[in-house]
Amino acid sequence: xxxxxxxxxxxxxxxxxxxxxxxxxxxxxxxxxxxxxxxxxxxxxxxxxxxxxxxxxxxxxxxxxxxxxxxxxxxxxxxxxxxxxxxxxxxxxxxxxxxxxxxxxxxxxxxxxxxxxxxxxxxxxxxxxxxxxxxxxxxxxxxxxxxxxxxxxxxxxxxxxxxxxxxxxxxxxxxxxxxxxxxxxxxxxxxxxxxxxxxxxxxxxxxxxxxxxxxxxxxxxxxxxxxxxxxxxxxxxxxxxxxxxxxxxxxxxxxxxxxxxxxxxxxxxxxxxxxxxxxxxx
Amino acid sequence: xxxxxxxxxxxxxxxxxxxxxxxxxxxxxxxxxxxxxxxxxxxxxxxxxxxxxxxxxxxxxxxxxxxxxxxxxxxxxxxxxxxxxxxxxxxxxxxxxxxxxxxxxx
Numbered sequence: 001x002x003x004x005x006x007x008x009x010x011x012x013x014x015x016x017x018x019x020x021x022x023x024x025x026x027x028x029x030x031x032x033x034x035x036x037x038x039x040x041x042x043x044x045x046x047x048x049x050x051x052x053x054x055x056x057x058x059x060x061x062x063x064x065x066x067x068x069x070x071x072x073x074x075x076x077x078x079x080x081x082x083x084x085x086x087x088x089x090x091x092x093x094x095x096x097x098x099x100x101x102x103x104x105x106x107x108x109x110x111x112x113x114x115x116x117x118x119x120x121x122x123x124x125x126x127x128x129x130x131x132x133x134x135x136x137x138x139x140x141x142x143x144x145x146x147x148x149x150x151x152x153x154x155x156x157x158x159x160x161x162x163x164x165x166x167x168x169x170x171x172x173x174x175x176x177x178x179x180x181x182x183x184x185x186x187x188x189x190x191x192x193x194x195x196x197x198x199x200x201x202x203x204x205x206x207x208x209x210x211x212x213x214x215x216x217x218x219x220x221x222x223x224x225x226x227x228x229x230x231x232x233x234x235x236x237x238x239x240x241x242x243x244x245x246x247x248x249x250x251x252x253x254x255x256x257x258x259x260x261x262x263x264x265x266x267x268x269x270x271x272x273x274x275x276x277x278x279x280x281x282x
Numbered sequence: 283x284x285x286x287x288x289x290x291x292x293x294x295x296x297x298x299x300x301x302x303x304x305x306x307x308x309x310x311x312x313x314x315x316x317x318x319x320x321x322x323x324x325x326x327x328x329x330x331x332x333x334x335x336x337x338x339x340x341x342x343x344x345x346x347x348x349x350x351x352x353x354x355x356x357x358x359x360x361x362x363x364x365x366x367x368x369x370x371x372x373x374x375x376x377x378x379x380x381x382x383x384x385x386x387x388x
Binding site for chain 1: 333
């Protein structure tokens with residue numbers, strides 16, 4: 001079951017490289033070189049994903065996690081090398097953004113973030129990165145979003161960065177809880193997928209502190225960036241979750257009808273241990 | 283998911299435990315068929331026929347399934363535990379409840 005959870009994680013890595021198919025092959029330009037690298041990476045990942053779906057044993061899956069990480073590590077080095085050739089070029093922006101999105105736990109991504117902050121903070125591609133980095137809270141993603149929140153041009157970009165940073169903080173808090181309750185097998189899987197250093201890093205995080213900062217950041221969206229209506233509405237729901245649905249809080253009551261139209265309440269089950277399962281048969 | 287939940291419910295049928303669902307299906311009649319076919323014995327709220335029903339929206343659910351485990355006092359103790367870890371979490375809370383009841387009797 002556990003491997004399924006991570007399997008889902010593995011399947012969820014679908015970087016935004018869809019447009020690459022129409023790209024003309026011009027390997028001699030930096031942009032062409034970037035596209036070739038990205039294509040190669042994508043191809044390897046597609047194959048891995050396929051192998052993962054067909055893998056039957058845990059050992060086989062474990063090997064695939066290792067291959068998955070190897071592909072990321074090797075590619076990260078290549079993308080950074082490409083970006084460093086001419087850090088101000090448009091191809092560099094692509095390569096650096098790629099690193100933050102696809103290999104955020106790598107040392108290369110930390111370097112990429114520094115380069116992006118230095119030369120490209122207000123590039124549209126950097127500003128649009130937000131939703132694609134929230135799947136894994138890494139120091140790299142966090143640093144970039146903090147910079148955007150402080151220095152991005154325009155309230156809209158700042159509001160978006162504020163939202164992304166809040167999401168990162170929320171997931172940071174969740175991951176700490178997850179790792180605390182994890183057995184050796186799960187810890188090993190995290191280590192294989194993201195590296196020893198990242199696991200060490202997680203162990204230094206403070207769940208309550210991260211949750212508190214998430215709350216402050218969502219609050220800031222509601223008060224300071226109210227003109228970003230969708231984000232503000234979403235922030236209010238997030239605030240409700242952080243304040244009322246966190247581990248240790250009493251669950252709010254649920255009142256409604258069952259499938260046959262009969263009314264019942266969650267509080268009817270006080271005195272019992274309850275698993276509440278949001279499900280659907282679709 | 284269903285076989286695992288079925289065995290959990292079966293195993294704990296004489297314990298102070300309940301599995302409750304919040305269902306986001308579109309068609310109530312189709313759902314009734316599934317419940318019959320899959321022998322789903324646990325109760326679910328009908329969340330208005332979509333994934334953005336009132337309960338899921340209030341609870342900020344964006345991924346399915348989302349799991350909360352509550353203790354006997356209604357306090358949220360675990361989130362998104364699955365499979366074996368879900369069983370372990372439930373067993374731990376049941377043990378806590380048993381111990382508390384023992385103490386109460388003394």
